[in-house]
Amino acid sequence: MAEAWTDFRARQLAFSAHLRDPRRNEVADIEDRRLKIYRELFYNNVENCLAAAFPVLRKLSSDAVWHERVRDFYARHRCKAPQFHRLPEEFLRFLEEVRTEHPDDPPFLRELAHYEWVELALSVSPLELSPELADPNGDPLAQPPVISPLAWTLAYRYPVHRIGPDFQPSTPGAEPTWLIVNRDRTDTVRFMQINAVTARLMTLIEARPEASGRDLLLDIAAELAHPDPEAVVAEGAQIFERLRARDILLGTRRPAAG
Known part of the structure; x- marks a missing residue:
């Protein structure tokens, strides 16, 4: 049983690594047509969330630059907050702490992202003006x-x-x-x-x-x-x-x- 669990856990990690960064993590024994379904499903959920949270940043970015930026986040960042609505906060933290300077990013990128995140953070805050x-x-x-x-x-x-x-x-x-x-x-x-x-x-x-x-x-x-x-x-x-x-x-x- 222990060996079976270890093997299952290893396959889970290999599968998740592939979903995050398929170019660097192949899964040889699963048909790529099936893997593509999961790759697109997971990535599209993340990308749609970030595009909605940062509408100005998305509008200023070409499709190629935007998706490269999101895929960089998706592949390299380890989120600390498990809630999906806090994904934009994690993206901001990635821009500030992990991605740092990048030739495709405008000089105001981090400040604009912070400003857009503030609007989201205030809108979902549980605080009330009692x-x-x-x-x-x-x-x-x-x-x-x-x-x-x-x-x-x-x-x-x-x-x-x-x-x-x-x-x-x-x-x-x-x-x-x-x-x-x-x-x-x-x-x-x-x-x-x-x-x-x-x-x-x-x-x-x-x-x-x-x-x-x-x-x-x-x-x-x-x-x-x-x-x-x-x-x-x-x-x-x-x-x-x-x-x-x-x-x-x-x-x-x-x-x-x-």
Whole structure:
């Protein structure tokens, strides 16, 4: 029985190796017509999933380049997450850690793939914007503002939100591209381009959850050596309202139960 199991296990490994990389792993004792059915079935499932998750990247890639890239992932990457819906995350990890630089890949490839993955990750996140997270009527200047757990502040070297068939930059921008990507209360994933000051405010809100919005804005004014700190506070009040309108700012921290 042990020998039979060992032989079966060896055949399983040989079969799976062939499916992942048939050019380097032949299976001599099975008719190729039968193997082709499995090769196409397994590969097409993976390729269809990735094409749906990275539509812009797919559109920018020729068929030959796209399939070579996916087959490279399929052959060489060892997924850590077993769930099929996390396959795009594994593809991103492959691009960042395994494939590295490749002559067929545009310079913005990894950043664009990350941006497209973020939209998917937020859309399938189990988190909900429940009422107990924040007081929606609170004053974010006077009280600690609360950012949605479904809002991610991101910085890219390339303007990834603009990349498409008619715009494919070959060099990074002069300044970082700051974006907030979030899922709102209607479960719609949206992006908002922001400046460095808003990005800094988002970082401080996360880092100092007990501080009022006014205190955070005054800290930013000090960092900027701004001659009129109250002007920064006034501009910050408008930023808070724009963030609140997009469900990025949920309100203010509720007082702890006594």
